[in-house]
Structure formats: C-alpha cells, structure tokens
Amino acid sequence: xxxxxxxxxxxxxxxxxxxxxxxxxxxxxxxxxxxxxxxxxxxxxxxxxxxxxxxxxxxxxxxxxxxxxxxxxxxxxxxxxxxxxxxxxxxxxxxxxxxxxxxxxxxxxxxxxxxxxxxxxxxxxxxxxxxxxxxxxxxxxxxxxxxxxxxxxxxxxxxxxxxxxxxxxxxxxxxxxxxxxxxxxxxxxxxxxx
Amino acid sequence: xxxxxxxxxxxxxxxxxxxxxxxxxxxxxxxxxxxxxxxxxxxxxxxxxxxxxxxxxxxxxxxxxxxxxxxxxxxxxxxxxxxxxxxxxxxxxxxxxxxxxxxxxxxxxxxxxxxxxxxxxxxxxxxxxxxxxxxxxxxxxxxxxxxxxxxxxxxxxxxxxxxxxxxxxxxxxxxxxxxxxxxxxxxxxxxxxxxxxxxxxxxxxxxxxxxxxxxxxxxxxxxxxxxxxxxxxxxxxxxxxxxxxxxxxxxxxxxxxxxxxxxxxxxxxxxxxxxxxxxxxxxxxxxxxxxxxxxxxxxxxxxxxxxxxxxxxxxxxx
Numbered sequence: 408x409x410x411x412x413x414x415x416x417x418x419x420x421x422x423x424x425x426x427x428x429x430x431x432x433x434x435x436x437x438x439x440x441x442x443x444x445x446x447x448x449x450x451x452x453x454x455x456x457x458x459x460x461x462x463x464x465x466x467x468x469x470x471x472x473x474x475x476x477x478x479x480x481x482x483x484x485x486x487x488x489x490x491x492x493x494x495x496x497x498x499x500x501x502x503x504x505x506x507x508x509x510x511x512x513x514x515x516x517x518x519x520x521x522x523x524x525x526x527x528x529x530x531x532x533x534x535x536x537x538x539x540x541x542x543x544x545x546x547x548x549x550x551x552x553x554x555x556x557x558x559x560x561x562x563x564x565x566x567x568x569x570x571x572x573x574x575x576x577x578x579x580x581x582x583x584x585x586x587x588x589x590x591x592x593x594x595x596x597x598x599x600x601x
Numbered sequence: 602x603x604x605x606x607x608x609x610x611x612x613x614x615x616x617x618x619x620x621x622x623x624x625x626x627x628x629x630x631x632x633x634x635x636x637x638x639x640x641x642x643x644x645x646x647x648x649x650x651x652x653x654x655x656x657x658x659x660x661x662x663x664x665x666x667x668x669x670x671x672x673x674x675x676x677x678x679x680x681x682x683x684x685x686x687x688x689x690x691x692x693x694x695x696x697x698x699x700x701x702x703x704x705x706x707x708x709x710x711x712x713x714x715x716x717x718x719x720x721x722x723x724x725x726x727x728x729x730x731x732x733x734x735x736x737x738x739x740x741x742x743x744x745x746x747x748x749x750x751x752x753x754x755x756x757x758x759x760x761x762x763x764x765x766x767x768x769x770x771x772x773x774x775x776x777x778x779x780x781x782x783x784x785x786x787x788x789x790x791x792x793x794x795x796x797x798x799x800x801x802x803x804x805x806x807x808x809x810x811x812x813x814x815x816x817x818x819x820x821x822x823x824x825x826x827x828x829x830x831x832x833x834x835x836x837x838x839x840x841x842x843x844x845x846x847x848x849x850x851x852x853x854x855x856x857x858x859x860x861x862x863x864x865x866x867x868x869x870x871x872x873x874x875x876x877x878x879x880x881x882x883x884x885x886x887x888x889x890x891x892x893x894x895x896x897x898x899x900x901x902x903x904x905x906x907x908x909x910x911x912x913x914x915x916x917x918x919x
Contacts, residue, residue: 436619439623532619532756
C-alpha cells in the first residue's frame with residue numbers, strides 16, 4: 408500500500424502541473440458539442456442562399472470547415488486563458504467588479520457552459536465503458552468530474568483572469584456566447600426533464 | 602488516496618482519451634504529439650468530426666433517385682430512407698460499407714421497429730444500457746428514441762439522431778401523398794422568386810398549385826392537426842404534424858374541415874382550396890417541413906416515371 412500512497416502524494420503534489428490539461432479537455436469536449444450544432448445551423452443557412460452551388464455537398468463542407476476553424480480558434484484561446492490565469496492571483500468580488508471587462512464576463516460563461524456539456528459527455532461515456540445500468544452512475548461520475556476537475560477550472564477563469572480594458576473581448580464575445588448557448592442547449596439532457 | 606492525486610489523474614486521463622477520440626482539437630493534439638515523437642501519420646480529417654443535424658443530409662437524400670426496393674422485410678420507404686441516409690452521411694460505425702449496413706438492418710429487423718433500428722444504429726449494448734437507465738428513471742416507453750437519447754453520451758445521441766430519427770423522418774417524407782387530386786399545374790415553385798404582389802425578392806417556402814376555389818385538399822400523410830388558423834399572409838391554413846419532425850402546411854384555403862388536435866389519416870379531406878390571405882389567384886400553397894426547415898415538395902410529386910422520387914408515394918389519395 409505504501410507505493411500507492413507515495414504515488415498518490417506525488418500526483419497530488421504535481422497536480423497544478425497537469426490538472427489544467429483535464430480542464431482544457433473538458434472545455435474542448437463541450438465546445439465540440441456547441442460547434443457541431445453550429446455547423447448544422449451554418450449548413451442550413453448556406454443551403455438556403457440563392458447561390459448556384461456547383462456541388463450539393465459544398466454548403467455542408469463550408470459549414471464544417473467554418474465550425475472546425477471556430478473550434479480550433481476557441482481551443483487556442485482556451486490554452487491562452489489558462490496560461491494567463493496561472494500567473495494571476497485570485498481576486499475578491501469587489502476587486503473583480505472594479506476591473507471587469509467584457510472578457511471577464513464572457514470567458515467564465517463560456518468556460519462554465521462548455522465544462523458542463525463536456526462533463527456530461529464524459530459521465531455518459533464512462534458509464535457506458537463500465538457497462539453499468541444504474542441511472543445514478545452517470546450522475547455520480549458527472550458530480551465527481553465536475554467537483555475534482557471542472558469546478559476548479561471554472562473558478563480559476565472567474566477569479567484569475569488578468570485585468571483588461573473594459574472592451575477587451577468584444578470581438579470574441581459573440582462566438583463565445585453562441586457556442587456556450589449551443590453547448591448548454593444540446594450538450595445537457597436537462598431540457599427534456601423540464 | 603488521502604490527497605486524491607490518483608483519482609484526479611484517472612479522471613484527467615479518461616477525459617483526455619475521450620477528447621482525443623471525439624473532437625478535432627483532440628485529434629490534432631494527438632497528431633502533434635506523434636509528430637514531436639517522430640511518428641509519421643497523415644493529418645487527421647478534422648471536418649469528419651461533424652455529423653451535422655439530421656436535416657442537412659436528409660435534404661440531399663430526398664433528392665436522390667429512387668432504386669426499386671429489393672425483396673426485404675423492411676417497409677419499402679424505410680429501406681430507401683436508410684439506404685439514402687447511409688449513402689449520404691455514412692453507415693453506423695460497426696459496418697464497413699453502406700451496403701453492409703442496409704443488409705445488417707434487413708437481417709436484424711423484427712417486430713419492435715424502434716428497437717431494431719436503434720440497435721442497428723448504435724449497437725445492442727449501448728441501447729440496452731440507455732433503455733435500462735430510462736426505465737430506472739420511470740420512463741414508460743424507454744425504447745422510444747426521444748426517451749432513449751437522453752440517456753446516451755452526447756456524441757452517441759447525435760449519431761442516433763442521424764441514423765434512427767433521420768431514416769424515420771425521411772421515410773415519412775418519401776411516403777407523402779400529393780394533396781390535390783384534381784388536374785392542376787404548379788403556378789410557383791419553391792425557392793427564390795420575385796414576389797407576385799410585393800414585387801420584391803422573397804424566398805418561397807412551398808409550392809403553389811393552381812386549382813379553382815373549392816377544390817378538395819387531402820392530408821399528405823396521417824398525423825395530428827397541429828394548427829388550424831387564419832392570418833393576413835397565409836389566409837386560412839392547416840398544419841399537420843406527422844411525427845418524426847415532419848409537418849405539412851396547406852395555406853390560402855377557402856375552408857378547413859378539421860380542428861386542432863384531431864387525428865387524420867393519409868388522404869383524408871381536410872378542407873377546400875381558396876384565395877384567402879395574400880394571394881393573386883386561387884391556389885393551394887403546400888409546404889413540407891423537415892426538422893423545422895422547409896423542403897421543395899416538387900420532387901415528391903407522383904409521376905408516371907417509376908424511377909422518380911415520387912414513385913414511393915404509394916396509392917394516390919382517394
């Protein structure tokens with residue numbers, strides 16, 4: 408048992424060095440849920456244009472390429488936000504309000520929405536892997552993943568984004584909010600329960 | 602595990618495996634790591650991770666030419682719909698080719714059609730687990746797709762939308778009957794046009810069938826009357842919900858003989874055509890919606906040519 412304890416201690420000690428990878432992967436999973444729906448909407452919109460498409464699949468391809476581009480861009484930005492957060496101290500409520508920018512609102516919203524959608528994807532994937540038939544298993548896994556990995560990432564984004572000019576994040580805000588909304592709407596099963 | 606290091610590492614590892622296998626960013630990350638390690642692999646197909654909504658593929662699938670259904674236990678329209686869906690957007694992952702997928706469904710077809718289609722699309726184990734979860738949560742009909750999909754991982758649910766809901770919706774569309782039996786001609790097609798009364802470029806979301814006022818209008822498919830209404834644009838109109846996200850609408854009616862909530866059979870008379878609303882002459886505006894988006898109904902028009910897409914419509918309405 409001793410080596411298990413040692414390994415546990417070692418991993419716990421080095422946690423700040425690798426936990427961010429899991430937080431980023433959760434966001435990537437959730438972003439893909441939103442981007443996939445965005446691709447569908449883009450394809451419909453493109454197919455409705457009165458353009459004489461030379462190939463009926465062209466609107467689908469264009470939509471997929473656009474959504475992939477948005478997804479990759481958001482992935483790069485997510486890495487950047489994680490990097491800048493790591494160097495920042497955590498700020499309190501008052502200080503946060505004083506230095507709040509558009510980015511300070513939109514990035515935590517995006518991070519939380521995609522983390523939730525990603526967590527549910529992981530929970531159901533894990534429950535399927537285990538092969539259990541319990542209803543509670545995905546919910547239990549989701550809570551554990553959220554508590555151990557997702558929530559610390561969301562809090563980091565809310566508390567540790569560095570101060571910026573008020574309008575910082577204006578350009579990216581529509582994409583962030585759109586993908587957040589789509590990830591929440593289509594990445595979680597709760598809407599069917601309401 | 603006093604400090605949870607092993608637990609957190611296990612969780613992160615699991616998340617990474619899922620993200621690497623099911624997202625473009627993850628695939629690119631794996632490819633990049635392999636490249637750094639000197640392992641040469643072709644660049645991953647990033648756009649291949651998008652399954653889209655069912656509708657985009659179905660719209661293309663509606664327009665494919667019909668091949669006569671072979672001797673098969675599957676209902677004709679469903680077989681054609683399944684074949685079109687797997688041809689346009691790929692077979693289930695446990696089948697290597699579209700042909701093998703269609704043959705697989707023929708082999709596994711049984712009386713519980715929903716279950717047969719779900720197992721074919723997603724695999725028996727996945728469906729059983731999700732149904733069990735739904736059953737435990739108190740669902741009275743756990744194998745119904747809308748119930749089952751809540752208990753599936755998001756990417757599996759999306760795959761099911763494509764392969765379970767998609768063929769059902771497409772089969773419903775392919776079986777639509779033409780709403781007018783009397784001789785008529787198409788006075789305005791689907792798509793962009795100069796609006797006859799407004800003179801501006803507008804998208805015409807249905808097809809106009811020129812018929813005299815009072816011509817009987819028939820239900821294109823069985824379903825529930827969703828709306829019976831009247832407004833300044835569409836005049837008096839009826840909307841029928843045919844399930845599987847398929848709706849038809851009949852506008853500019855002179856009278857509607859049905860009420861909202863009523864069930865109608867395919868080919869049942871639902872009203873009489875007219876000239877109500879914004880209209881330049883007596884006609885029926887017929888509209889088909891699939892997954893919330895309109896389709897061009899013209900390819901569904903029955904023709905003498907048995908290879909046309911209208912060939913599957915079954916018997917004409919009475």
